[in-house]
Amino acid sequence: MDFNDTxxxxxxxxxxxxxxxxxxxxxxxxxxxxxxxPQLVAKSRDWLGRKAAAGFATITWxxxxxxxxxxAMEEVIFRQEEAKYTVPHGxxxxxxxxxxxxxxxxHGTPEQYQRFAPKTLTGEYIWCQLFSExxxxxxxxxxxxxxxxxxxxxxVNGQKVWNSWAHHADxxxxxxxxxxSAPKHRGLTFFVVDMKxxxxxxxxxxxxxxxxxxxxxxxxxxxxxxxxxxxKVGEGWAVAMTILMNERIGAERDGLIVSLVARxxxxxxxxxxxxxxxxxxxxxxxRMYADEQGVKYFGYRLLTSLSRGEPPPPSVALIKLxxxxxxxxxxxxxxxxxxxxxxxxxxxxxxxxxxxxxxTFGAGLRIAGGxxxxxxxxxAERVLGxxxxxxxxxxxxFDQIPR
Amino acid sequence: xxxxxxxxxxxxxxxxxxxxxxxxxxxxxxxxITAGADWDRSLWLTMAGMGFLGAAIPxxxxxxxxGEVELCVLAEEFGRAVAPIPFFSSICLAAEAIQLAGSEAxxxxxxxxxxxxxxxxxxxxxxxxGAAGDRLEATVSQGRVSGxxxxxxxxxxxxxxxxxxxxxxxxVLGLVDLAKADVARSRLTGFDQLRPHYxxxxxxxxxxxxxxxxxxxxxxxxxxxxxxxxxxxxxGGAEACLWMARDYAMERRTFGRVLASYQAVKHNLxxxxxxxxxxxxxxxxxxxxxxxxxxxFPVAAATARISATKAYEIAARENLQTHGGIGYTWxxxxxxxxxxxxxxxxxxxxxxxxxxxxxxxxLKTEAALAA
Numbered sequence: 188m189d190f191n192d193t194x195x196x197x198x199x200x201x202x203x204x205x206x207x208x209x210x211x212x213x214x215x216x217x218x219x220x221x222x223x224x225p226q227l228v229a230k231s232r233d234w235l236g237r238k239a240a241a242g243f244a245t246i247t248w249x250x251x252x253x254x255x256x257x258x259a260m261e262e263v264i265f266r267q268e269e270a271k272y273t274v275p276h277g278x279x280x281x282x283x284x285x286x287x288x289x290x291x292x293x294h295g296t297p298e299q300y301q302r303f304a305p306k307t308l309t310g311e312y313i314w315c316q317l318f319s320e321x322x323x324x325x326x327x328x329x330x331x332x333x334x335x336x337x338x339x340x341x342x343v344n345g346q347k348v349w350n351s352w353a354h355h356a357d358x359x360x361x362x363x364x365x366x367x368s369a370p371k372h373r374g375l376t377f378f379v380v381d382m383k384x385x386x387x388x389x390x391x392x393x394x395x396x397x398x399x400x401x402x403x404x405x406x407x408x409x410x411x412x413x414x415x416x417x418x419k420v421g422e423g424w425a426v427a428m429t430i431l432m433n434e435r436i437g438a439e440r441d442g443l444i445v446s447l448v449a450r451x452x453x454x455x456x457x458x459x460x461x462x463x464x465x466x467x468x469x470x471x472x473x474r475m476y477a478d479e480q481g482v483k484y485f486g487y488r489l490l491t492s493l494s495r496g497e498p499p500p501p502s503v504a505l506i507k508l509x510x511x512x513x514x515x516x517x518x519x520x521x522x523x524x525x526x527x528x529x530x531x532x533x534x535x536x537x538x539x540x541x542x543x544x545x546x547t548f549g550a551g552l553r554i555a556g557g558x559x560x561x562x563x564x565x566x567a568e569r570v571l572g573x574x575x576x577x578x579x580x581x582x583x584x585f586d587q588i589p590r
Numbered sequence: 591x592x593x594x595x596x597x598x599x600x601x602x603x604x605x606x607x608x609x610x611x612x613x614x615x616x617x618x619x620x621x622x623i624t625a626g627a628d629w630d631r632s633l634w635l636t637m638a639g640m641g642f643l644g645a646a647i648p649x650x651x652x653x654x655x656x657g658e659v660e661l662c663v664l665a666e667e668f669g670r671a672v673a674p675i676p677f678f679s680s681i682c683l684a685a686e687a688i689q690l691a692g693s694e695a696x697x698x699x700x701x702x703x704x705x706x707x708x709x710x711x712x713x714x715x716x717x718x719x720g721a722a723g724d725r726l727e728a729t730v731s732q733g734r735v736s737g738x739x740x741x742x743x744x745x746x747x748x749x750x751x752x753x754x755x756x757x758x759x760x761x762v763l764g765l766v767d768l769a770k771a772d773v774a775r776s777r778l779t780g781f782d783q784l785r786p787h788y789x790x791x792x793x794x795x796x797x798x799x800x801x802x803x804x805x806x807x808x809x810x811x812x813x814x815x816x817x818x819x820x821x822x823x824x825x826g827g828a829e830a831c832l833w834m835a836r837d838y839a840m841e842r843r844t845f846g847r848v849l850a851s852y853q854a855v856k857h858n859l860x861x862x863x864x865x866x867x868x869x870x871x872x873x874x875x876x877x878x879x880x881x882x883x884x885x886x887f888p889v890a891a892a893t894a895r896i897s898a899t900k901a902y903e904i905a906a907r908e909n910l911q912t913h914g915g916i917g918y919t920w921x922x923x924x925x926x927x928x929x930x931x932x933x934x935x936x937x938x939x940x941x942x943x944x945x946x947x948x949x950x951x952x953l954k955t956e957a958a959l960a961a
Contacts, residue, residue: 188659188878189592445956448949452959463949466942473945476952477897481868484875487593494592505864560853566863567856571836574851 684711
């Protein structure tokens with residue numbers, strides 16, 4: 188076991204640090220006020236473009252496709268160093284760079300890759316995901332949006348939902364049904380779609396946090412040229428799986444529980460004892476710290492296998508499961524530490540808005556990108572080898588499934 | 591970065607697991623309990639013969655001179671098998687205390703015998719109910735110790751006791767040669783049937799202090815190290831429970847399908863898998879900091895202990911639950927872990943004590959918490 192950087196890793200870290208010090212000065216401190224959506228979009232495009240120009244946007248990709256030809260560890264090292272700054276990085280960047288580009292690379296043509304990837308890497312194109320529907324969430328293969336072939340085009344009708352940043356995106360990745368008579372996984376086809384195409388309307392959804400960064404998207408007679416189809420007709424499920432498999436590993440989150448300890452240290456009871464002097468408080472904080480550190484170092488164990496060139500093991504699913512629950516639990520406890528007053532922002536609590544936001548965001552995170560229940564199924568089935576859930580609609584033609 | 595066991599450590603793990611599966615299957619554990627045995631002496635000598643007991647003892651004192659991680663790997667496998675040997679008492683506490691604080695003469699006298707398994711060591715700190723150190727009435731005077739210590743693990747087969755006592759106002763740590771001293775030992779009726787515990791009554795027993803004057807820092811280091819080793823032992827036990835439950839659920843049929851196909855069962859075991867993986871990750875950090883970053887070790891050890899205790903307790907309970915009625919029987923294997931999980935949760939102090947150590951450690955080491 189060795190946590191220290193190898194000489195090569197240390198050299199890379201020094202290079203990344205120096206570059207960040209020279210290029211990320213404006214992001215050293217968190218912004219005094221949260222960026223507006225248009226600000227975040229503009230800043231994220233610019234920051235991605237700067238990283239791409241310096242070869243830090245897609246470190247592990249080969250040089251001929253716009254990468255640096257670096258290792259997975261270098262990617263992680265850069266991310267660790269970058270995380271010391273408050274850089275602008277909207278979810279749309281991950282959808283474009285981390286998910287769409289690898290998907291097109293694997294399932295699309297070289298021409299398609301050349302058409303989309305360079306502009307994605309420079310921040311010119313930002314992307315949204317048009318997958319989930321009101322009637323298909325965890326059961327993604329149950330989508331109903333139809334794409335019908337007409338000559339060299341496809342005509343798409345349907346409704347998508349939870350489309351983060353669709354109202355700002357230049358392009359979308361779209362999963363649609365092209366053969367309703369086939370069983371549900373087999374009748375799907377994958378497309379990229381210009382979000383300015385007539386017939387697309389993204390309506391922001393007001394979330395419980397008050398934010399409006401995701402949408403329901405209506406598609407009415409949207410014409411998509413066949414050149415925007417990624418992969419073969421009827422093989423959209425495989426493309427979607429490739430894209431969803433590109434989970435971020437090593438997005439470690441550290442320091443939340445220490446900030447809770449700091450709060451308990453600062454707060455006093457009526458008798459002037461510290462809140463942290465309570466055995467109950469200490470025990471609860473220690474348990475949460477153990478979970479936080481456990482998932483962090485679990486990530487390090489995954490990195491170790493990644494750095495050996497092994498694919499991520501199926502236990503990777505536990506990272507989001509633990510982190511989302513912890514976000515909810517720890518931020519709830521942060522409020523407890525201030526008692527009734529913990530529910531309020533105020534001059535004495537400049538960052539309480541973050542606590543209040545994260546407590547609500549944690550609820551969403553437990554659902555997004557694989558709900559807790561789906562992830563537990565995955566762990567039981569893929570790690571422990573337990574039987575799959577009964578799938579009564581698996582081999583039934585989609586148009587004969589009761590809906 | 592390389593946050594994994596080395597190939598050699600994995601081989602060691604496989605080797606000890608194979609030996610334990612051959613020589614100490616659950617059936618054998620049942621026989622030992624029925625016979626009222628203190629231990630499995632021949633298994634102990636096998637482990638000694640393989641060099642496992644002296645894994646982390648320097649070669650100069652008859653050991654293998656391997657690292658801390660090797661000792662942790664062994665602890666994990668002993669935990670998985672609920673191995674009926676006094677490894678923890680003799681190696682992780684007694685030999686460790688001598689290595690931490692003993693004089694050259696004491697190391698030369700005792701470590702080779704402990705590594706060879708010829709002498710078993712035990713560690714006598716607690717004095718009745720409550721945590722170690724809550725009460726310390728054993729007293730040293732003019733090289734002799736008097737007092738009553740209980741519970742003391744594995745004291746029935748021990749030839750050496752490492753004893754904590756008061757000498758004037760100071761806490762001292764010293765050795766009592768049980769072969770020479772007249773120490774009354776009586777076996778306690780305890781919850782864990784496979785690791786016997788004793789009450790030891792010292793009456794003017796010859797006491798040889800370990801070199802260091804004030805024993806408190808040594809004790810603190812000893813407990814941190816013990817926490818890291820027990821965390822591995824707990825993780826081994828927790829994983830044994832997880833896979834025992836999983837295997838049973840894959841076989842057992844109910845309402846026309848295997849038990850493992852029910853989502854309630856799947857999710858229960860998935861949660862245990864998560865606890866095990868978190869605990870293992872924390873335990874790896876503890877093992878690594880012990881060698882590579884001692885300043886961070888105390889917090890890492892407490893963190894590993896809290897994680898691993900939770901993993902083992904929940905795994906032991908839910909393993910029995912998954913088995914249904916059969917899990918409640920003597921013939922099933924759930925009870926070994928059900929009892930052992932409680933022992934390991936308490937034998938170096940309950941959760942609150944380690945939460946205290948963890949928080950105090952954070953206050954000392956985290957820049958964000960500096961006053």
